[in-house]
Amino acid sequence: MDEVEVVVAHSERATLRVGDVFLKVDADQARVDAEVEAMALAPVPTPAVLWRRPPVLAIAALPGTTLGRLGGPATGSPAAWAAAGAAIRKLHDAPLPPRPGRAGRGVVALAAELDTECGLLVANDVLPADLVSRNRQVAEAALRPWTPAFTHGDLQIAHLFVDGDEVTGIIDWSEAGQGDALYDLATFTLGHEDRLDDVIAGYGVDVDLDVIRGWWSLRSLLIVRWLMEHGFDAFAPGCEVDVLRARM
Template sequence: MTDVEVVVAHGDRATLRVGEIFLKIDSDQSNTDIEVEAMLRAPVPTPQVLWRKPPVLALAALPGRALARLGRPSTTSSAAWAAAGASVRTLHDAPLPPWPGRSLDDIASELDRECAWLTESGIVETGVIAANRTIAEVALRSWTPVFTHGDLQASHVFVSGDDVCGVIDWSEAAQGDPLYDLATMTLGHPEHLVDVVEGYGDDVDLDVVRAWWSLRSLRGVRWLVEHGFDPAAPGCEVDVLNRQAMRNR
């Protein structure tokens, strides 16, 4: 009998693996609508949609393994990271999806709320919050929108050897800032930023990428805590904030 593996589960959604099939269960079907449409439009390898019976989406497992995982040292080659950067460039050069992404005002307002919550919670030192808030401001500028994945964590990019064989979890795909995707993929793995940029090509402002590291981490801590995850684990969001603050001294 095939075992059922719980990949992730919280109040909003759950993902189960049964053999070579992933079953994604989402309480908000608009997320699944976007995921399916984005995978159809994306010019990079994505999982095959096997069937959909709301609230369940069944996807075929991808070959290979995750590029890396947050909180764990990367064992993937520099060439694989560069290949991931090249795949992101292919996505960003594709025609825009018809739905918009989040506005700059919405992102700035969320940053205000999350910094206030962090200060009140005491999870992160006040000085670290202030330092990262200053860094994050660099990302709050106008950009030319591209087709972004929107949640391009290294664990969502699958590689075999030095080649990218697929990208998963497209529910946050939208028009957006290209440097946000690069920052998300290299969050917690700053040593591979140069490899990703080598594959991606020119026009990468590294200060903006680092600013998105701070912004994503600041706004992610509360969600992680409320959904049963530990943002203070070594190499994760709080660690990123501490390192960013130290680097900016």
């Protein structure tokens, strides 16, 4: 009998692993619909959907390993990181999916959300005012017009798997949809800035590094309080608060 491993769990959703099967429990069926639809449309390897019985989605485990995790050491060769960049580019070049994703929030709404969150971080003594102010300035670079692309929307380093120098698949597509391609690149390299050059080499297109840095700051500012409220440690070495401190 395989043991049940809790991969991640919070008030919005939970993921369990039993042998080679992942069970995703999510009461938001629209989010699950978006995930299944995105995996079917994405031109990159994705997990096989084994069955679906709301609120549970069962998918097969992917072969290979990740290139590391936020707050931990990066692994893999430069060629593996370049292969990740090439896979991300292939996704971004694909025909647009029908719905907007997390990376597709409008600039005006996103700026308003950011300003509100920055105010709360300071008012509640979560982060020093100078740290918040500096990163709010850096984040401004991400608040500009962009051409919609097919984006993953939550492309954390732990969501892409490789075997050697080959990408074997990308998981967790619930935030996928039309969005800013540079958001995906920034999310994937968050906390691993030294690997950005390898990723861009595989991506094959020059990108605006100020926008990447802007997204590092913006994403980190928006998520610190959420992480704390859901039992995660944004202050752990190499995680979101360290990303913000690196901009000082």
